[in-house]
Structure formats: C-alpha cells, structure tokens
Amino acid sequence: MNFRQSKIKNFINNEDYTFVPAHFIDSTQDILTSIENVCNEAFIYEQLFKVRCKGEPYSIKNAEAFLDWAKEGFKKDSYYVFFILNSSQLPIGAIDIKSNDKEEAEIGYWLSSFHSGLMTNAVIELCKQAKSFGFKNLYGLCELNNLKSKSVLKRAKFADAGKIERNQKSYYKLQIKL
Ligand SMILES: CC(C)(COP(=O)(O)OP(=O)(O)OC[C@H]1O[C@@H](n2cnc3c(N)ncnc32)[C@H](O)[C@@H]1OP(=O)(O)O)[C@@H](O)C(=O)NCCC(=O)NCCS
Known part of the structure; x- marks a missing residue:
C-alpha cells in the first residue's frame, strides 16, 4: 500500500506539519532523540510506556527499536506507522494502523x-x-480516564461502540465506517 506523505494543520496554532509513513524517515540521532523526548513526556509515558518500560525511562534504544519496527511494518505490509514532523522535520507525534485487516483495524x-x-x-x-486502500472500518480504544483521546476520536466522527476488556483493563471502543 503506497501511503503518502502529506501536510496537516494544527488547529490551535494554524501551523503546517508533515504526516509521513515511517519508512520515509532516517534513523538519525536527532530523530531518535526527538522520539525519546516525546515518549518521556509525563502524560504519554504514563498512558503508554510506564508499564512497557517497567518504570524505567523510555530510552534511545527503545526509540531505535520502535523506528526499526515501524519501518518493518510497511515492508511486510502488515501494520502502518506514521510520524508527524515539525518544521525542523523532527517527529513530535505518531499514529498507526495496527493490522492489515481491511474489515476492521485498530x-x-x-x-x-x-x-x-x-x-x-x-x-x-x-x-x-486508509479508505483509499480499502480499509472498511477503523477503531480506537481509550482508557476510561483518557478523555483527551476520546475527544480526538469523537471529533474525527468515530462513534461509541461500548466498552471492551483487554489485559484486565476496561476501554471505551470508538469506531468509524469509512
Ligand atoms: C490524546 C492526544 C493524542 C491528543 O492530542 P491533541 O493534538 O492535543 O488532540 P486534539 O486534536 O484534540 O487537539 C487539542 C485541542 O484542539 C482542538 N481541536 C483540534 N483539532 C480540532 C478540529 N479539527 N476541530 C475542532 N477542534 C479541534 C480541540 O479543542 C482540542 O482540545 P479539547 O479536546 O480539550 O477540546 C495526546 O494528548 C496524547 O498523546 N496523549 C497521550 C497518549 C494517548 O493517550 N494516546 C491515545 C491512546 S490510543
């Protein structure tokens, strides 16, 4: 699937950012350091990495492994990670489709x-x-206390699809038919 690089706008400051498939970027020290720094920000670390990193800081090695894994997904055509680059072309965010299941992917x-x-x-x-490559439904899972994430999905027109349990945790599921 030939996902594309494109521009996206920040709603708050009106600046342009670059939305880019992971395999378009190089594993330079600056890029890895940027991923490391963002993943150690308190809210992101708490929500996503504290358990995975067993309470240790998210390291540059974690960033390197993540970027390698992200590039691999496009090679294998099995999952798709994108980075959001700032005006210095450094990654300040990431977003992914976690499988190639066209019927319903997370x-x-x-x-x-x-x-x-x-x-x-x-x-x-x-x-x-995703729609242009034949994905029919996408969904996101938000921890019950993660209202910021739920608002993102609601604003992007995802609909409530109840609660689900995963690894002994409850999540809101929100989904969109493309
Ligand atoms: C959840 C997370 C990605 C949100 O990122 P974000 O850019 O701040 O999210 P938004 O796009 O909602 O932008 C923030 C504000 O801009 C406004 N906004 C952004 N895009 C908008 C649009 N198209 N139309 C109207 N308002 C918009 C909203 O007011 C929003 O704030 P609000 O929800 O408090 O009202 C970020 O907080 C994060 O990384 N959290 C930790 C990791 C995480 O929780 N990941 C999700 C697990 S799946």
Whole structure:
C-alpha cells in the first residue's frame, strides 16, 4: 500500500506539519532523540510506556527499536506507522494502523503536548488514506480516564461502540465506517 506523505494543520496554532509513513524517515540521532523526548513526556509515558518500560525511562534504544519496527511494518505490509514532523522535520507525534485487516483495524497515537491541536486532523488524514486502500472500518480504544483521546476520536466522527476488556483493563471502543 503506497501511503503518502502529506501536510496537516494544527488547529490551535494554524501551523503546517508533515504526516509521513515511517519508512520515509532516517534513523538519525536527532530523530531518535526527538522520539525519546516525546515518549518521556509525563502524560504519554504514563498512558503508554510506564508499564512497557517497567518504570524505567523510555530510552534511545527503545526509540531505535520502535523506528526499526515501524519501518518493518510497511515492508511486510502488515501494520502502518506514521510520524508527524515539525518544521525542523523532527517527529513530535505518531499514529498507526495496527493490522492489515481491511474489515476492521485498530488505530493508536501519541503527540507531544507542546504541539497539541494536531491529532484530530492526523486521525482524519489517516482515515482518508486508509479508505483509499480499502480499509472498511477503523477503531480506537481509550482508557476510561483518557478523555483527551476520546475527544480526538469523537471529533474525527468515530462513534461509541461500548466498552471492551483487554489485559484486565476496561476501554471505551470508538469506531468509524469509512
Ligand atoms: C490524546 C492526544 C493524542 C491528543 O492530542 P491533541 O493534538 O492535543 O488532540 P486534539 O486534536 O484534540 O487537539 C487539542 C485541542 O484542539 C482542538 N481541536 C483540534 N483539532 C480540532 C478540529 N479539527 N476541530 C475542532 N477542534 C479541534 C480541540 O479543542 C482540542 O482540545 P479539547 O479536546 O480539550 O477540546 C495526546 O494528548 C496524547 O498523546 N496523549 C497521550 C497518549 C494517548 O493517550 N494516546 C491515545 C491512546 S490510543
């Protein structure tokens, strides 16, 4: 699937950012450091990485492994990670489609709080591209206390689809028919 690079706008500061498939970017030190810094921001670390990193900081090695894994997804055509780059071409956010199941695939995302105002538009762009490659339904899972994430999906026209349990945790499921 030839997902494309495109521009997305930050709703709050009106600046343009670049939405880019992971295999379009190089694993330079600056890029890895940017991923490391964002993933150690308190809200993102708490929501996504504290358990995975067993309470240790998200390291540059974690960033390198993530970027390698992200590029691999496009090679294998089995999952699709995109980065959001700032005007210095550094990644300040990421969004992914977690499988190639065209009937129903899960999405996930994180974004630096210093660039808030972008993720709704990134989800809308992801949906547009996914639809053009034949994805029929996408869904996201939000922890019950993660109202910011739920608002992103609602604003991008995902509908409530109840609660689900995964790994002994409850999540709101929101989905969209493309
Ligand atoms: C959840 C997360 C991605 C939100 O990113 P974000 O860019 O701040 O989200 P938004 O797109 O909603 O932008 C923030 C504000 O801009 C406004 N906005 C953005 N796009 C908009 C649009 N198209 N139309 C109207 N308002 C918009 C909203 O007012 C929104 O704030 P509000 O929900 O408090 O009202 C980010 O906080 C994060 O990374 N959290 C930690 C990781 C996480 O929870 N991931 C999700 C797990 S799947």
